[in-house]
Amino acid sequence: MKAAVLRQFGQALSIEDVEIGRPGPQEVLVRTAAVGLCHSDLHYIEGMRPFDLPGVLGHEVSGIVEAVGENVRDLHPGDHVVGALSVFCGTCTQCLGGRFALCADTEVKQPPGKARRLSQAGQPVSQVFNLSGFAEKMLVHRNALVKIRDDMPLDLAALLGCAVITGTGAVFRTAQVRPGATVAVVGCGGVGLAAVNGAAIAGASRIIAVDMSQPKLALARKLGATDTVDARDGDVVARIAEMTGGGVEYAFECIGLPSTFEQSFRMLTAGGIATVVGLFQPGARASIEGAPFFQEKQIRGSAMGSARIRDDIPRLVEFYRQGRLDLQSLVSQRIRLEDINEGFAAMKTGDTARSVVVFDLA
Template structure:
């Protein structure tokens, strides 16, 4: 038996309950959870924006220590430190071989909620979400859902590499390939947005403009590398960007709203590139002025930073240990599992960059 935070109804608080885990199958790994970050994707799921069978255990921004492995797992062993991959990938399908690991849909390694039977309460199935279910003291996952990391990397900070930091920095390094000396605008200064700003600074962008409606987040953005800030609650972000730099080479939308996605395109300089990172409601449609395509402006999506997970997570570890990647500053609070609902309240109020559940 292990403790887990379970979602039993959309719009309801999570409940801390005991769950049972099955023994690792041939390609599975049992991990002692060290830390798990609270992500807006989890909050959206709790609110019912994206629905799946209940009861369920969410949590995907996770790190831990390997306890045991299945008989076919030869590259991980007891005691290894690992980071969970939100996008478990097979490594050999068409998407993986083309370098798009985050788009892997192989049923060999991932399954829709309700199909896997790794968690239970007696005869009642508890559903695994995102193929991880990190809001628990243990997690049982496919081997391809884990990346081994250096043992000297602090695990509470390593947890963030699996989603927020990978998404933001990957959008800069891989999706957009930001060039040194360029101009960048980032709309939304939560965990993903701050990581995007940090990534742009590491990439050598000359001007990094942070846009948000909360002064506290804009002040934090300066810590992560923003050279300019715009309060979207008191001025038009597009007009402000145009006044500052005449349009940016790269923009990043990190919220998931129709208005901000359209702004990300409107604030581009000719030949600029807008990268949309934010998570949208399923029915949202974006409208763009067709005449601006004559200026060769481009817009693209990015999921998990278009990352190569087994390569990029290790590189982010090295950047942190070198002092370039700001993870300490990203963690606003460390909380216990029983305080997880308070952590999500803090998120909704916009008072934290990231809260991390730390397990003893």
């Protein structure tokens, strides 16, 4: 099969032939339909979290089941599925506590280089994110997949596996935004835009989108933002305090920078909650004052939107069908696997929401 392979950190991906195994007892072979380009992929390409090379990235993915292992009973060839980062075992302490995104079972959630599912000339190729969606096929653990209805467009369904479940989950599950609340979303990439849309679905009365890109701010308004703030124009925290009469009840940091984390906490009103969604560089540190904690301000971390993928992804499909979740607007362009490096170049400009690689399923 063809796959986009990373051979050197900081360099372009190369389209190469890669061998893929057959399903083991708990595994599923999937023909890839579509995969979104995520900033997490870019961070890994640039060496933010090194792993054994060569490797295949890609985790925001949808496809069609081609074959299943002998112990897989609830998926069958022809089923439409969404893949998700938050593969889970269901039996560890975190899973039993309902925190499936934090599953600690390394036999299910294997680090890059451990799984022996991909190879070239007999040498292993790292499966990154337990999916490796930048390829024509994927061999994954059954619990990395969620079955969806067949009439859901697969190019849009791919977004549910990362950007959308992360952004909406941060709103619905991590922060639990209540109807009528005031919300600020800092960073309007795919995840931030999904958080904006999620806040609108949750019934927030005021949704303030913050970014440095005018195209992204315009898109945020389309997805439900009531107000926008260009982060290049003055003190963001002061402007939001003025707009809201003191600050917002919920702030979502969707970039992963110490400065925007600090801003997100400072823009809270008393009793507010800042939810950190962005992926920080290893070793990054932020500084905040201690006094606001006496106003019961809180900071929460959110991993994959605290998702329960088997519950949440089908629910997001229904929100899409009802016209409440706007997935189409998140797709900036549809590209071929051969154009994947151009897709990442477009991401670096800062004005695209999502580029989606679409595969030929004929």
